[in-house]
Amino acid sequence: MPLPDLILRKTVSALEEIWHEGGPVAATPLRRASVMSILKNPFAGRYEPEIQGFMEDLKPLGLSMAQQLLDMLGGPERIEGYGKGALIGEAGELEHGALWHAPGGYAMRQLLGSANAIVPSSKKVGGVGARLDVPITHINASYVRSHFDSMEVGCNDAPRADEMALVLVMSTGPRVHSRSGGLEAWQIKGEDGLR
Structure with a gap:
């Protein structure tokens, strides 16, 4: 079945700068950014058995969103989490949300150049104004505990019943007062995307 072109209604972006969480003020803040694209869901209202082709249609959107994040956060060399x-x-x-796994994840990994870890994800069906906690892990080793984080995203008038809101998130470092132990970023071996 041929798919319609992407019908994008709007894009919402957010940038957080976190100086402290009650402890000492950081010399440089942790920065987290999100980009959410709200578009028409071409499969809304019916069960469609063949949906994988839509992933190809989403690839340019993923690259555009990932580039916007890099621009917001100062370039690929600044990114440590996604x-x-x-x-x-x-x-x-x-x-339908699972169709974002490949176009969203590969877009960030492609523009970052060296990102070995799987891109964590969350998805849900929700009404207008629903919020989503997007998980964040280190770009090269999923087990780096200091970078286990999340960013809450949402939009007051989305997703409408026939829409989907697709999100990418990046961050510039560990939680601002990370002290929970475990594998540290400087200990990454880079062999498998985990450690």
Whole structure:
């Protein structure tokens, strides 16, 4: 079945600068940014057995969103964490959010150049104004505990029933007062994307 062109309604971006969480003020803040694209869900309102082709249509959107994040945060050399997510309007299904895994994750990894870890993700079906916690992990080793983080995203008028809201998130470092132990960024071996 041929798919319609992407119908993008709007894009929402956010930038956080975190100086402290009650402890000492950091010399340089942790920066987290998100970009959310709200678009028409071409499968809303019906069950469609063949949906994988839509991933190809989403690739340019993923690259555009990833580039916007890099511009917001100062370039690929500044990025240490990433994540992705999808909010699907109530006329869609969770599987429609799974179509964002490849285009969203590969876009960030492509523009970062050296990112070995799997891009963590979350997705859910929700009504207008739903919020989503997007997980963040280190770009080269998923087990780096200092970079286990998340960023809450949402939009007051999305996703409408026939829409999907696709999200990418990047961060510039560990949680501002990280002290929970475990594998540290300087201990990454880079053999498998985990450690």
